[in-house]
Amino acid sequence: MVLHELRIFVYIFGMNKTYQFSMASPVHSALKLFDFLPDVSFFVKNMNSEFLYGNPAFLKMLGARNLKELVGKTDHDFSPKELADRFVRDDRQVIRSGKPMASRVELVPNFDKSISWHITTKIPIRDDGGEIVGTAGMTRDLNRTNVTASRYKSMDGVMKHMEDHYPEPVTVKELAAITHLSLSQFERRFQTLFQVTPVQYLIRLRLTKACQILTSTPAKITDVAAQCGFYDHSHFIRQFVRVYGLSPSAYRQQHQ
Numbered sequence: 001m002v003l004h005e006l007r008i009f010v011y012i013f014g015m016n017k018t019y020q021f022s023m024a025s026p027v028h029s030a031l032k033l034f035d036f037l038p039d040v041s042f043f044v045k046n047m048n049s050e051f052l053y054g055n056p057a058f059l060k061m062l063g064a065r066n067l068k069e070l071v072g073k074t075d076h077d078f079s080p081k082e083l084a085d086r087f088v089r090d091d092r093q094v095i096r097s098g099k100p101m102a103s104r105v106e107l108v109p110n111f112d113k114s115i116s117w118h119i120t121t122k123i124p125i126r127d128d129g130g131e132i133v134g135t136a137g138m139t140r141d142l143n144r145t146n147v148t149a150s151r152y153k154s155m156d157g158v159m160k161h162m163e164d165h166y167p168e169p170v171t172v173k174e175l176a177a178i179t180h181l182s183l184s185q186f187e188r189r190f191q192t193l194f195q196v197t198p199v200q201y202l203i204r205l206r207l208t209k210a211c212q213i214l215t216s217t218p219a220k221i222t223d224v225a226a227q228c229g230f231y232d233h234s235h236f237i238r239q240f241v242r243v244y245g246l247s248p249s250a251y252r253q254q255h256q
Contacts, residue, residue, distance in 0.1 A: 210230075
C-alpha cells in the first residue's frame, strides 16, 4: 500500500460533537500535521495490522526511536499479548464493518512498559476505488486531555481513590459510595465507561505500579507484590503472566 494513494479521514472530538473532514493525497504532507500534536498519538496500519506510519508522539509512546523501528512491525512487537490481541481484533472489526471505532476507552502500553488509560479512535482507510486497504487511528492519554471529559467526570474521585490507595484493600462498595450510586449502578456505569469492571481496573493499576517497581528497584518479587496490594504471591504471579505474557522476574530481566 502506498501512503500517497490513500484518502484519510480524521475525526476530531469535542465535548459534545464529532467533526469530520478529509485530507486527500498527497497524504505524506498532511501527516506532518500530527507532528505538531504532542498529546495525540497517530498511526496507520495495513491490512495485516503492520504499522506503516506513526507520528512522533506515537513513536515515543512505544519506545521507538524512529519510523524504521516501527514500520513493518505489529502491536505484538510492543505490547503485552493480551492487549496486542485486542488491538488486532479491533483492526479486524473496523476492516470487516467498514465503520469507525470511535472514542474507545482502553488500556494502552507506554514506553516505560507501564499501562495507562487512553481514548482511541480507529477508522478504515480506503483507496481511490473505495476498497479498504488498512486502518488509521489516534489515541490520547485520558489523564492528559479534557476531550469528552464530561463523560468521565463522575469517576474522578473513584480514580483518585484507587491511585492513592491501590496498595490497600479497596472494595467496590467504598468506590460506589464515592459516586453516591448504588453498588449495581456504579458497576454498570464504570463498565460502560471503561469496558472493564472496577476490580479489573484496580488489578491493572496494581500491575502497572508493579512494573514500575520491578524496573526501577531491586525489591524482591514478594515485596513488590505486597507493595502493590497483592497479598497472595501466587495470585500476583498469575495476574502478571496473564497480562504481560511472562513472569515478573523475566519482565525485570527483559526491561532493566
